[in-house]
Amino acid sequence: MTLITASYLEQIEKWPKKGHHIMAQYNEEKVVVYQSYRPSIGNFAIKNQYFGGDFSLTRMTWIKPNFLWMMYRNGWGTKEGQEIVLAIHLKRKAFERYLNLAVHSSYKQEIYGSRDNWTEAVKNSDIRLQWDPDHDPYGAKLERRAIQLGIRNDEIEKFAKDDIIEIEDITEFIQQQREYVVNKNLERLMVPIETPYVPNNIETSKRLNLD
Structure with a gap:
């Protein structure tokens, strides 16, 4: 496993x-994000190192750079249709592009001015931004907010192939760590190393409302 824990x-x-x-594992070349899929999609991606087969290019797909938010969302890989857990090593320049293009999923007057401006921005953007409560390993909400990005249209085609450095199957790792959570043995729990990610563009940081 190339993911660092x-x-x-x-x-x-x-x-x-x-x-x-934006809590994430990253370096100068890449940013790691997470997704969960049913076996037909996940196994295709692992084998071919791109998204194809049953993966839909016409539906929005959501990526999450925060590991524990993903574990909350997929129930540590136990939810139906989310059994295969992937760590997707994205080109950092691609992740930066997503952030620069992102439009909030809910209206923010201080950013968009009028609601009409926001509606037009949502319609024209291929990247959707959403902030949600982060969660601890047991699923309890935290005060810290976690980001997820929705990708569609032209950007999803780039994401599926061009933007990916590596697709890593971390399903077995998730199953192992889930046992420590179930048994309330957090002393043994290992998770990916994450630190706050700061976009290159300071205006993007302001628009995303980063602290």
Whole structure:
């Protein structure tokens, strides 16, 4: 597994406790995001290292750079249709492009001015932005907010093939770590190393309402 992990209990001492943060594992070349799929889609992606087959290019797909938010969403890989968990190593320049294009999924007057402006921006954008409560390993809400990005139209075609460095199957790792959560043994829980991601464009950071 190329995903870099560390002790959950050690990491939470360093993570911000509240505010809007893009928590992610990244370096100069890439940013890791997570998705969960049914076997027909997930296994195709693992084998071919791109999204095809039963993967739909006509539906919006959501990516999550925050590991524990993904685990909350897919029930640690136990929800139907989300059994295969993928760590998608994206080109950093692609992730930056998504952030630069992103439009909030709900109206923000301080950013868009009028509701009509926001509606037009949503209609014309291929990237949707949503902030949700982050969660701990047991699924409890935190004060910190976690980001997810919805991708569609021209951008989903780029995401499916061109923007990907590696698609990594982390299903077995998730199954192992889930046992520690179920048994309330967080001392043994390992999660991907994550730190707050700051976009290159300061105007993008302001528009995303990052802390």
